[in-house]
Structure formats: C-alpha cells, structure tokens
Amino acid sequence: GAVVSQHPSWVICKSGTSVKIECRSLDFQATTMFWYRQFPKQSLMLMATSNEGSKATYEQGVEKDKFLINHASLTLSTLTVTSAHPEDSSFYICSAPTGTSYTGELFFGEGSRLTVL
Amino acid sequence: AQKVTQAQTEISVVEKEDVTLDCVYETRDTTYYLFWYKQPPSGELVFLIRRNSFDEQNEISGRYSWNFQKSTSSFNFTITASQVVDSAVYFCALSEYKGAQKLVFGQGTRLTINP
Numbered sequence: 001g002a003v004v005s006q007h008p009s010w011v012i013c014k015s016g017t018s019v020k021i022e023c024r025s026l027d028f029q030a031t032t033m034f035w036y037r038q039f040p041k042q043s044l045m046l047m048a049t050s051n052e053g054s055k056a057t058y059e060q061g062v063e064k065d066k067f068l069i070n071h072a073s074l075t076l077s078t079l080t081v082t083s084a085h086p087e088d089s090s091f092y093i094c095s096a097p098t099g100t101s102y103t104g105e106l107f108f109g110e111g112s113r114l115t116v117l
Numbered sequence: 118a119q120k121v122t123q124a125q126t127e128i129s130v131v132e133k134e135d136v137t138l139d140c141v142y143e144t145r146d147t148t149y150y151l152f153w154y155k156q157p158p159s160g161e162l163v164f165l166i167r168r169n170s171f172d173e174q175n176e177i178s179g180r181y182s183w184n185f186q187k188s189t190s191s192f193n194f195t196i197t198a199s200q201v202v203d204s205a206v207y208f209c210a211l212s213e214y215k216g217a218q219k220l221v222f223g224q225g226t227r228l229t230i231n232p
Binding site: 041049091093095096107109 | 154159160161162164167208218219220221222223224225227
C-alpha cells in the first residue's frame with residue numbers, strides 16, 4: 001500500500017468555498033511534510049513546508065492566508081484552500097521524508113486534483 | 118538559487134528505440150542530491166533514482182541508466198529498448214544535501230512511446 005496517502009484524490013467545489021486536503025504518513029512519523037502544486041502540463045512547485053507543532057514555512061509568492069497548513073500530528077498534515085477560485089484549480093501533492101535528510105527515503109502522496117467551478 | 122532545466126519538452130519515439138532524457142542543473146552547493154521521477158497519467162510520482170553529488174558513477178537498473186557528469190552539471194536518463202508502458206512525464210529534480218526532502222523540479226519531459 002501507499003506509504004503516504006492523500007485524501008481526497010479528486011475534489012470539485014464551487015468558487016468561494018474552502019477545501020481541505022489531507023496528507024497522511026501511514027507507517028512512519030513525519031515531523032516535516034511538503035506541499036507542492038502542479039498546474040496542467042507544468043512542473044511541480046513547492047508551496048510550503050509543513051512543520052509538526054509549529055507554523056508552516058511558505059515559499060515566496062504563496063499566500064499564507066489562502067493556503068492554510070496545519071500539521072497537528074506526526075502523521076497528518078492538512079492543506080486548506082480558502083475561498084477557492086478557478087485559478088486555484090490544480091494538482092496538489094504532498095511529500096514526507098523518513099529519517100534524516102542524509103539517509104531517509106522521500107515519499108510522495110498520490111496527489112489531489114482540485115477543480116474549482 | 119537552484120535550478121533544473123529539462124530542455125526537451127516532448128519526445129516521441131517508436132517502441133524498442135533507445136531514448137535519452139536530458140537534465141542540466143544549477144546549484145551553488147558543493148553537495149546535493151539529484152533525482153528522477155516518473156509521472157504517469159494518473160498523476161502519482163514514481164521514484165526512479167536518487168544520486169548524491171559525491172557519487173559520479175553511472176548507474177544501470179534494468180532498461181534504465183543514468184549518466185551523471187558533474188563537470189557539465191548534467192544528470193541524463195536513458196531508457197533502452199523503450200516500451201509503451203514507459204510513456205509518461207519524467208521529472209529531474211535537485212535538492213540540498215542537508216535539506217534533501219525539499220525538491221526543485223525541472224519542467225518535465227513528456228515521453229511518448231508509440232507501438
């Protein structure tokens with residue numbers, strides 16, 4: 001089974017509503033998780049680093065108030081897209097490392113495709 | 118700043134041909150990691166390889182091989198005897214050595230293998 005799981009895989013919402021995407025590490029603890037965004041036929045861009053028990057670190061140009069990240073436990077990080085608009089439609093994918101950066105494996109979730117109508 | 122360039126946006130070959138996907142990177146770090154991922158139409162990222170900058174040996178895994186040339190900052194990926202199932206978007210990525218979890222991706226190369 002998947003080592004990192006995202007839910008939902010697909011979500012369609014109306015403009016102005018909020019959507020929550022979950023990223024879970026299934027058989028390991030992850031103090032850090034990463035959220036990426038991928039627009040159609042484009043590359044993956046890092047949005048933010050999710051830190052368990054502390055505030056997320058956002059990349060330049062990413063709106064903190066629009067993309068709320070909560071890392072409440074060692075196995076779960078959530079990304080909430082607030083007041084979603086059609087331009088937020090994208091593929092959101094998370095990653096979580098195991099162990100230290102020197103030896104740990106890096107796993108990606110299956111991704112969540114958001115469509116805002 | 119780190120940067121990864123995959124100049125080939127799309128490649129189309131006939132099955133059984135060999136194909137090489139180019140990757141050129143930029144970094145000021147002396148130590149770093151390089152990755153290749155495969156993204157099939159379903160969207161998930163399939164890990165192919167991670168190589169640290171200390172190790173310049175080429176690697177072969179079945180039909181896949183990687184050529185790491187530190188002198189030219191390139192990390193090219195070759196598929197030998199391509200198959201239709203190899204059709205996907207392939208991403209090259211770079212990370213800091215100490216922050217190996219945070220990746221900078223190239224633009225991706227869409228590979229189509231025709232029967």
